[in-house]
Amino acid sequence: MAGRRSPWGKPRPDMPGGDEGDGDSAGSAPPQADGEGPKGPRNPWLPPGDGTPRRSASIEDIFRGRDRRGPGGPAGGGGNFPRLPQRPDGKSWFPLILGAIALLWLGVSTVHMVGPKEEGVVTTFGKYSRTIGPGVSVTLPWPAQSVEIADVTSIKVDTIPEGENEKLMLTSDQNLVDLSYLIRWNIKDLKLYTFRLADPEETVRQAAEAAMRSSIAEVPLDEALSGAGRGEVEQRVKERMQSLLDRYRAGVRIQGIEIKKADPPQKTLAAFQQVTAAQQDAERDRSNARAWAQQLLARAQGDAAAFDKVYAEYKLAPEVTKRRMYYETMERVLNKNPKVIMEDNGVSPFLPLPEMKKRVDPQPAPEQKGGQ
Numbered sequence: 001m002a003g004r005r006s007p008w009g010k011p012r013p014d015m016p017g018g019d020e021g022d023g024d025s026a027g028s029a030p031p032q033a034d035g036e037g038p039k040g041p042r043n044p045w046l047p048p049g050d051g052t053p054r055r056s057a058s059i060e061d062i063f064r065g066r067d068r069r070g071p072g073g074p075a076g077g078g079g080n081f082p083r084l085p086q087r088p089d090g091k092s093w094f095p096l097i098l099g100a101i102a103l104l105w106l107g108v109s110t111v112h113m114v115g116p117k118e119e120g121v122v123t124t125f126g127k128y129s130r131t132i133g134p135g136v137s138v139t140l141p142w143p144a145q146s147v148e149i150a151d152v153t154s155i156k157v158d159t160i161p162e163g164e165n166e167k168l169m170l171t172s173d174q175n176l177v178d179l180s181y182l183i184r185w186n187i188k189d190l191k192l193y194t195f196r197l198a199d200p201e202e203t204v205r206q207a208a209e210a211a212m213r214s215s216i217a218e219v220p221l222d223e224a225l226s227g228a229g230r231g232e233v234e235q236r237v238k239e240r241m242q243s244l245l246d247r248y249r250a251g252v253r254i255q256g257i258e259i260k261k262a263d264p265p266q267k268t269l270a271a272f273q274q275v276t277a278a279q280q281d282a283e284r285d286r287s288n289a290r291a292w293a294q295q296l297l298a299r300a301q302g303d304a305a306a307f308d309k310v311y312a313e314y315k316l317a318p319e320v321t322k323r324r325m326y327y328e329t330m331e332r333v334l335n336k337n338p339k340v341i342m343e344d345n346g347v348s349p350f351l352p353l354p355e356m357k358k359r360v361d362p363q364p365a366p367e368q369k370g371g372q
Contacts (some may be wrong), residue, residue: 109142117153119190122146131191148194152187155255158205159183160212168265169213175221178263181234183208183241184255192251204245204252211240212257230259 086092114120114134122129122137124145132147139145159182161167168176185204187193197203215236216224223229234257242254264272314321 106141109146110138110140112137112139112147112149114149115151117151118149119152120147120149121190121194123148128191128195150187150190150193152190155184155186156201157182157184158201158208159260160205160208166265167209169216171216171221171224172218173220176265176268177216177221177224178261178265179212179216179224179259180261181208181212181237182258182260184258185252186255187251188253189251192249194251196249196251200250200252203248203250204241207241207244207248208237208257211237211244214240225262230262234259 112120112132113136114132116134118134120132120137122132122139122145124140125143129145137147139147159180161180166178167180169179171177183204193200212233215233218236219229219233224233237257238254241257245252245254263269310321310325
């Protein structure tokens with residue numbers, strides 16, 4: 001009867017029910033299979049029984065062994081890991097490359113070139129440290145210190161509104177005007193400009209719009225549209241913007257405001273043109289009336305002056321002045337009337353002398369002041 005077999009290999013005679021007659025003679029140990037010990041399976045962490053040394057558990061030894069078994073190595077094939085070329089003395093280039101990268105990083109993060117129109121804000125772990133001017137400056141390497149450089153001299157120009165959009169504002173006479181204007185500004189204090197406001201550029205635009213609306217609300221539409229009124233509005237806007245930004249401590253200096261366009265709204269442009277034409281016609285009529293009144297007044301003043309002269313002469317010689325005034329008046333009345341002056345003796349009062357004169361001389365005869 002065959003005995004039970006060991007789960008690790010051939011049946012063993014020392015196990016109960018083992019086959020004692022199978023195999024070698026009694027007292028001799030049965031042959032051991034690979035991986036089996038005399039009393040059971042071999043410990044996998046011990047070196048094999050063929051004399052091969054146990055492999056080291058170090059990761060460096062493992063990769064070194066793979067390199068030796070690479071192409072051309074003893075084992076042939078295996079993993080192909082790239083290796084850095086070695087220096088002539090057999091050492092690796094890796095430390096030198098790492099040192100060069102560290103030196104480059106130190107040079108870039110510690111030496112800063114600031115332009116002639118620029119300034120830089122130095123922060124130490126995010127907190128303000130100092131402001132550096134134009135030239136070469138040295139700081140601690142990042143992340144201990146960092147530098148933010150900005151142009152503080154050049155003039156920045158913002159246009160409100162952007163593109164072709166409308167910007168309607170209300171004047172003092174309750175009219176709407178479409179405005180487009182420019183803002184010229186630069187940085188006055190880089191520290192305040194960097195840390196006081198979250199968005200300094202947007203703050204400048206909002207302050208400009210608030211100041212422009214306040215200034216336009218103080219002038220009528222004619223002054224807002226005319227060139228003479230624009231200059232005063234621009235000056236008011238500049239002063240109000242600078243005062244507001246100084247209260248905010250924005251670190252910004254306003255250089256100037258320029259109104260590019262001041263027109264009526266597009267939707268009311270046709271009606272505005274009609275109103276403007278009517279106003280021009282009314283102004284022309286008023287000008288003509290004033291001119292006629294001035295002429296009439298000058299004529300009346302001349303007549304009054306002439307009457308004063310006649311009255312002065314009348315006081316000197318009343319009879320002579322009366323007769324001269326009578327003659328002048330009759331001359332004006334009878335100047336354009338056909339007449340014949342004659343003596344009463346021997347002439348019929350019904351003789352049609354004017355008609356006879358017209359038949360003889362169809363052309364009008366010159367007026368005669370003397371009688372014939």
